[in-house]
Amino acid sequence: MASNGDVALREMRAARRKNRGDQRDWIDAWYELWLRGFFAVVVIVVVPIILTGNELGPKSIAQFRDHAPGIASIIVALALWVALRAGAGGAPLAPEGPDVMYLLLAPIPRARVLRPLAVSQLRTAVTGGAVVGAATGLAAAARLPSGPGVWALCGLLAGPCLAAVFWGAVAFASAHRLRPLITNTIGAVLVAGAVADACFHTWIAPTSWVASLTLLPLHGVVPPVVAAAGIALALLVPTLALVAIGGTSLEPLLHRSTLTSQLRFAASLQDMRTVVLLHRQLASEKSRSRPWLRLPTRRTVRRPAWRRGWHGYARWPLDRVVRVFALLAAAAVLTYVARSTHLLIIFAGLALFVAALDFVEPFGAELDHPTLLLTYGVSIRAVLLRNLAAPIVALMGLALIGAGVVTAVTGQHVFLIVACAVSASLAALAGSALNVALGPPTSELAMMVFSPDIYGMVLLLRQGIPPALAIGGLAPIAVASASGDAAAVAVAVNVSALSVAVLLYSALRGV
Amino acid sequence: MTEPKAPFLLNITQLTKTYDEHAALSEFNLQLGGGHLVALVGHNGAGKSTLLGIIAGLIEPTSGMVLIGGNEAGTLPARALLSYAGDNPILYDDLSVWEHLEYVAALHGAQDWETPSRELIKRFELLDRADDLPSKFSRGMRQKTALAVALVRPAALVIVDEPFVGLDMKAQAALLDVLAARAAAGSTVVVATHQPLFLSHADWCVMLRDGQMHHDGPPTAKILAELQSGE
Numbered sequence: 001m002a003s004n005g006d007v008a009l010r011e012m013r014a015a016r017r018k019n020r021g022d023q024r025d026w027i028d029a030w031y032e033l034w035l036r037g038f039f040a041v042v043v044i045v046v047v048p049i050i051l052t053g054n055e056l057g058p059k060s061i062a063q064f065r066d067h068a069p070g071i072a073s074i075i076v077a078l079a080l081w082v083a084l085r086a087g088a089g090g091a092p093l094a095p096e097g098p099d100v101m102y103l104l105l106a107p108i109p110r111a112r113v114l115r116p117l118a119v120s121q122l123r124t125a126v127t128g129g130a131v132v133g134a135a136t137g138l139a140a141a142a143r144l145p146s147g148p149g150v151w152a153l154c155g156l157l158a159g160p161c162l163a164a165v166f167w168g169a170v171a172f173a174s175a176h177r178l179r180p181l182i183t184n185t186i187g188a189v190l191v192a193g194a195v196a197d198a199c200f201h202t203w204i205a206p207t208s209w210v211a212s213l214t215l216l217p218l219h220g221v222v223p224p225v226v227a228a229a230g231i232a233l234a235l236l237v238p239t240l241a242l243v244a245i246g247g248t249s250l251e252p253l254l255h256r257s258t259l260t261s262q263l264r265f266a267a268s269l270q271d272m273r274t275v276v277l278l279h280r281q282l283a284s285e286k287s288r289s290r291p292w293l294r295l296p297t298r299r300t301v302r303r304p305a306w307r308r309g310w311h312g313y314a315r316w317p318l319d320r321v322v323r324v325f326a327l328l329a330a331a332a333v334l335t336y337v338a339r340s341t342h343l344l345i346i347f348a349g350l351a352l353f354v355a356a357l358d359f360v361e362p363f364g365a366e367l368d369h370p371t372l373l374l375t376y377g378v379s380i381r382a383v384l385l386r387n388l389a390a391p392i393v394a395l396m397g398l399a400l401i402g403a404g405v406v407t408a409v410t411g412q413h414v415f416l417i418v419a420c421a422v423s424a425s426l427a428a429l430a431g432s433a434l435n436v437a438l439g440p441p442t443s444e445l446a447m448m449v450f451s452p453d454i455y456g457m458v459l460l461l462r463q464g465i466p467p468a469l470a471i472g473g474l475a476p477i478a479v480a481s482a483s484g485d486a487a488a489v490a491v492a493v494n495v496s497a498l499s500v501a502v503l504l505y506s507a508l509r510g511v
Numbered sequence: 512m513t514e515p516k517a518p519f520l521l522n523i524t525q526l527t528k529t530y531d532e533h534a535a536l537s538e539f540n541l542q543l544g545g546g547h548l549v550a551l552v553g554h555n556g557a558g559k560s561t562l563l564g565i566i567a568g569l570i571e572p573t574s575g576m577v578l579i580g581g582n583e584a585g586t587l588p589a590r591a592l593l594s595y596a597g598d599n600p601i602l603y604d605d606l607s608v609w610e611h612l613e614y615v616a617a618l619h620g621a622q623d624w625e626t627p628s629r630e631l632i633k634r635f636e637l638l639d640r641a642d643d644l645p646s647k648f649s650r651g652m653r654q655k656t657a658l659a660v661a662l663v664r665p666a667a668l669v670i671v672d673e674p675f676v677g678l679d680m681k682a683q684a685a686l687l688d689v690l691a692a693r694a695a696a697g698s699t700v701v702v703a704t705h706q707p708l709f710l711s712h713a714d715w716c717v718m719l720r721d722g723q724m725h726h727d728g729p730p731t732a733k734i735l736a737e738l739q740s741g742e
Contacts, residue, residue: 008617012606015614019605019644097601102660105567106618107591177571250569250585289531 005108040131044138050343051139061145065221070198072211076162077194080207081187083166085319087173088183089284090252093117093245094260100253111246118171118245122238125163133159146217158213161234165210168237174252175244209233256282271440272463273364276357280320287315305383309362309390320358327355332402335420335477342478349428349471356428356470357435359391363507364436385507391429392503399425416485419492420476423499427473430499430506435466437506469502518581520545520592520668520699521566526575528561528722535561536722539575543701543715545667548694550710550730551703552738553719559703560598562719563670566701567595579668591619596661598673598703600653604646608637611645611660619664631659634685651677662689669693669700675709687712707738 056064086092095104095117103113137155141148173183193205203209203223209230212222259282266274291314295307316324334348357364366373366387373380403421407414441459473495480488523541527534536558543549551559564570566577568585577584580592602611612632616624632638635655640648645656654677661671671690675683683706691712694700701717702709710716710730718726718734726734 005618005620008614011617012610012614015610016603016605019607019610096603098603100569101595101597101601102615102618105569105590105593105595106615107587107620108618109587249571251564251571254569286531 005106006112009103009108009112043131044135047132047135048138048142050346051136051341052142053341054143055145056143064144065218066201067198068215068218069203069208069212069221070194070201072214073194073197073205073208074191076165076211077187077190077205077207079166080169080190081184083169084173084178084183084187085180086283087170088178088180090174090249090256091282092121092167092170093174093248093253094256095253097254097257097261100250100257104250104253109246110248114245114248115242118242122164122167122171122242125167126160129159129161129163130156131159133157133162144218146219150217154214154216157216157231161213161231162210164234164238168234168239168241171241171245172237174249175241175247177247177249206233252284255284266440272466273357273436274440276354283319285317285319287312288317289315291315303386303389305362305386306389309387309394312362312365313390313394316358324355324358327351328398328402331355331424335424335474338474338477339481342481345474345477346471349424349474350467352424352428352473353431353467353470356391356395356425356432359395360388360429360432360436362390363387363433367436367439381508385504388429388433388503388507391433392426395429396422396425413480413485416476416480416488416492419489419496420474423476423492423495424473426496426499426503428470430502431466431468431470431473433506434469434502437509438462438466469499473499519543519578520580521701522576522578522581523566524576526562526565526577527573528558528565528570529573534722536565536572539719539722539724541717541724541727543699545699546694546697547699547715548691548713549699549701549715549717550713551701551717551719552705552710552734553725557719558722559719560672561722563595563597563672563701563703566668566670567593569595592667594619594661594664594666594669596657596671596674598676600645600650600657602645602653602656602660604644607642607644608632608656608659609641611656612663615660616663619666621663621665624663628659628663631662631689634689635659635682636685651679651682654678655682658686662693667698669698670702671700672703673705674702675704675706683708705738707735710735710738 093114095114099113104110133155134152135155136159137151137153138148140155141151144151172178178186190205190207194207194211197203197205197208203212203226206229209226210233211230212226213230213234215221216227259278263275263278263282266278291311293314295310295314301307328351331348331351334344334351338344338348363384366384373383376383399421400418403417407417441462475495476488476492479491519542521541521543523539526536526539528536539558539562551562553559561570565572566579566584568590579589582589582592606614609628609632612624612628616628629638632641635658637652637655637659640652645653648656654674658671658674662669669690674686674690678686687709690700690702694714702713713730716726716728716730716734717724718737
């Protein structure tokens with residue numbers, strides 16, 4: 001039976017290759033390859049430029065040597081925790097729907113079907129890891145001793161190893177059908193081990209072994225046996241996952257196969273909101289049936305849109321709460337570092353933009369149901385505008401709390417920090433609201449713009465302006481170091497005013 | 512009309528499936544022998560699709576056991592005995608109708624697949640479109656293709672979810688004939704449906720209500736009335 005299946009599998013793949021070949025131009029294939037290569041080169045060239053900075057002094061280097069291994073280990077442990085949780089939710093494999101229905105339900109070993117897919121994913125992860133690793137290595141070389149060549153080589157080793165471990169952890173959890181309780185326990189133990197290593201300057205936790213690969217050019221920091229253990233782990237984890245891959249449950253696979261094809265389609269349309277919504281479904285994020293907090297019931301509801309927003313936030317699942325706070329924390333840390341490396345505000349702004357897409361959900365949900373909006377019997381624009389109140393209060397409130405904590409600790413630049421918190425949160429919300437209001441590019445837009453080149457430019461502007469606005473909200477940080485606090489506060493006020501105008505436009509634009 | 516007898520082809524014991532706090536199936540038991548045409552009925556959300564998904568090995572049960580020919584559902588020997596067609600036709604975009612049939616028949620080790628395949632697609636009026644890609648088909652034609660792909664397999668247990676949806680009357684009649692012939696040839700065919708017409712052809716009826724067994728026996732006028740009234 002199995003041999004029949006193997007032959008059928010081979011013949012089917014050949015038939016599909018042939019049929020696809022008939023439909024696909026070889027120029028498309030070369031173009032795709034060229035695009036990937038171009039993207040890799042851009043990452044390797046651009047990332048070091050963004051992350052560039054002055055070489056650290058002896059004291060800073062000594063501090064770096066002391067603390068970097070522990071911090072890197074904790075970051076790896078946290079990432080592995082997330083990876084294990086993703087695996088428990090069914091990631092990373094997403095075969096085509098018919099493959100689940102016909103191949104995985106056929107009497108042939110499932111590992112034979114899933115392993116090639118897994119190997120392909122692992123190969124992509126390792127290649128991506130090598131590109132990002134090399135770029136990060138070159139960026140590190142600007143600040144740390146040992147030279148760019150050594151750091152680039154280190155990145156070329158560490159990047160693929162980290163990617164292999166992370167992919168392996170996701171696939172291992174999925175293949176062994178680990179339950180969330182078990183993955184959370186393993187994740188917590190890993191983080192505890194990494195924290196212990198960071199506190200006691202030891203190399204006991206496995207995450208420290210893998211993290212050590214990122215610090216190899218620092219002479220005398222990483223014992224060779226630890227680095228060897230890190231490499232061994234990077235080989236072992238994905239191997240164990242590949243061996244067990246046939247045990248993956250079909251239930252999430254079928255769910256993921258449908259969502260992944262929709263996600264690819266939405267991404268091809270550059271429809272960010274749909275990508276976020278599908279990503280939530282892919283991560284099995286469901287609103288809580290019991291809200292965190294229940295709003296008091298009122299006989300007469302005066303501000304339904306305001307209450308609707310808070311009802312939605314009160315039902316955010318824990319995963320979304322953690323993700324949003326992680327994005328906000330990352331944005332805060334990047335903004336802090338951006339005082340010396342200005343271009344990091346790009347990443348900080350993007351993190352805020354993605355977080356704000358979750359906050360503008362009440363506004364987006366109304367736009368998703370235009371026919372429902374028409375039945376409300378009140379002005380559509382008024383409903384949309386009112387649905388922005390809860391997002392503004394929620395995100396700006398969190399930003400101001402963060403600003404309050406920072407000013408309480410530092411006691412400096414109070415006006416600047418508060419102005420930045422306001423401008424950053426408003427700009428992120430304005431960017432995300434504009435993105436949601438504009439929606440994906442429509443065929444009408446393509447018809448209006450005759451030249452493909454101009455259409456490309458229009459698309460670029462349309463998709464680029466919302467995140468650019470979110471990044472612009474952090475511009476006062478860059479201005480402050482060059483022209484002082486007063487100029488930065490003035491910029492923050494202007495950006496805030498522009499953001500309010502964009503928020504109004506997004507709501508008044510209607511459906 | 513005979514009652515299902517041991518050894519059972521399908522043996523379900525204490526099957527429970529919960530989604531969060533909602534029980535889609537609760538301590539469900541069912542035993543079926545070979546050669547039956549079974550109507551699986553119940554209101555929307557009664558648990559029919561969940562039950563078929565678990566039998567197919569697509570959905571993990573929360574507790575309980577499903578055995579097909581004595582093998583646990585989802586295992587390789589159980590898959591060899593089973594053919595499943597879901598309520599939504601899922602097909603490759605880059606394989607023709609004929610290539611689908613050839614491929615799935617070969618995966619299941621069918622030796623003489625060409626004659627029955629030709630007969631099947633002739634019954635479903637797909638013979639002229641055998642070399643076409645289903646991605647260009649209407650919903651109804653895709654449904655017929657998916658059913659043909661499910662029925663080309665040499666399975667002892669055939670489970671089909673809502674097969675009549677999207678089919679015209681002629682195709683529905685053809686499908687009824689094909690399913691009845693399959694049962695007459697010794698396979699047990701379980702069909703989840705809201706179609707009252709099918710009940711008159713089935714020799715066994717399983718009715719679910721809120722995830723629990725409501726009726727397990729030959730179809731009765733009372734069940735037919737309940738189905739027609741939508742209760």
